[in-house]
Amino acid sequence: MRDICLTLPTNRECADTITTVGAEAAYAVQRFGVRVHLLVLDSADPATRARHAAAAAALPAVDGLVVHHLDEDAQRAFLYEVIDRSGVPGPDKLLDLMLPDAVSYGACTNRAFLIAAALGCASVHRRDxxxxxxxxxxxxxxxIEHELATLGRKAADAVDAVTENTLDPAHADKPVALAGGSFVGELSVDIGEILALDPEVYHDVVALWAPTGATEHEKLELVATSFTGAGGAPFTADRAVLDLPDIWHIDMCNIGLDHRVYERVPLPPATDTIGSDYFLHHLVHDATLPGVTHNRHIVNYYTPERRTGPGFTAYQLRYAKFLLSMLYLHPVYAETEAAGGALLDEQHHLRPEVIADSARRSAVTDRAENHRRLAELDRCYRRLGGKYAEFADHLAPRRARLLDEAQADIEDFALLIDAWGPLVRASKATPVDRLPR
Known part of the structure; x- marks a missing residue:
C-alpha cells in the first residue's frame, strides 16, 4: 500500500481545521486506496494543544488513516534520535535549525519531510x-484529488489525469514532482490593510521584494500578481494543467511534493521570515521537473491576532525579514534558472550540492540593497502613521541585527543542505513505532 503524509503544522488554535483536514485524509484513503498519515505538528500552547488532541481523537476511525499528533517534545525526541543516528557534525546546531525557538515556516515543513521519510511516505501534502x-x-x-492522481507518476503516464497538457515532450519521461493550487479569499500576506490605507505605499512596500535592478515595469507586474492567489472566483469545474509548475499560482497551503524532491533538498530554515517555505517551488520549476497546477483552491483567511498589538508587530517583522531574505535568494534563483536541467542527474534527481554552493556564493552579496530596503520600509510605515509608525520605531534599533540574521539564514541553509542526505537516511532507519499516534 502506498503511504502518504498529509501534514498540518500549527502554532495557533485550529481544532476545526484538524477536523476538516481529517475529512480530506479520509477521502484520500477511500478514493485512492492509500494509507494516509495525518501529521499534526503542534507548537501551540498547552491548552490549545489539548483542544487539538481532542479534535484529532474525535476523527472518525477509517482503515488506512493513521493520525499522528506531535507536540514539540515529541518532535524534538524524534529529531534528536535522527541527528544522532546521522552522525552529522554539529548536532546542537542542526537541532536548532530543525526546531528553533522562533517561528520558522521552512523548519516546520522540514520536520514533516523527515517524519514522512521515517514513515515510508511517497509524498508530502501540506495544509495550513x-x-x-x-x-x-x-x-x-x-x-488531494489532483495531488494523488499525478504525483510521482511519469509525466507521460499522468496525462490522463489532467484536463490540459502543455508540457514539452522533452520532459515526458520525468516524474511529476509537484502538484498544487492557490487560494481564494484574503491576501496570502496580511498587508491588505496597507492597500486600503494608501495604494501608493502598498506598491512601494510590495515592490521591495523585487530583484536588485528590476525596472519599474517589472515592479508593477510584481505588485499586481503578488499575494493575490486566484482572486475570488468560486470553483465550478476542474482544471488541471500538466507543465512545468506555475509557481505564481501555487501556495504552500495547497501543495503536494514527491519524495524525490524533498528528500534531496530541504527548505530554508530561516526564523520569523514569511515566504521561507517557497524555495522548492522555484527549484522544481527551474530544474525542468513536471508539475500539475490545478484550481482546487483553498479558502484563505486570517486570525485577528496578526492585526493588533504584539501579533501585528511580530507579523510585520516577518514581512521585513522576508524582504531582506530576497537579497540572498534572488541570486540563487537566478543561478538555478540559468542551470535548468543541469540541476538534475541522470535519474532526474536534484543535485543538492549545486544548490548549497549557490547559497554560499550568495551569502557574500553586498548589503547595500538591504540597507535601502530598510530605509524605504521605514519611510513607508511612517507615512501610514498610527501602528505602522510605531512599528517603524520598533524596527529602527533592530536594523543591524536583522541584516546579520538575513546573511546567517542563507549560510544556515547551505549547512542544512549539506546535512540533509544523512538526515533523510537516518530518518528512514528510525523505527516508525517511535512516533506517537
Missing part, C-alpha cells in the same frame, strides 16, 4: 491552520 475548503455540489473540494 488558517485554511478552509471550497464546496461544490454539496461536497468539499479537496486538492
Amino acid at each position: 491552520s488558517d485554511s478552509r475548503y471550497q464546496w461544490h455540489d454539496g461536497a468539499p473540494v479537496f486538492p
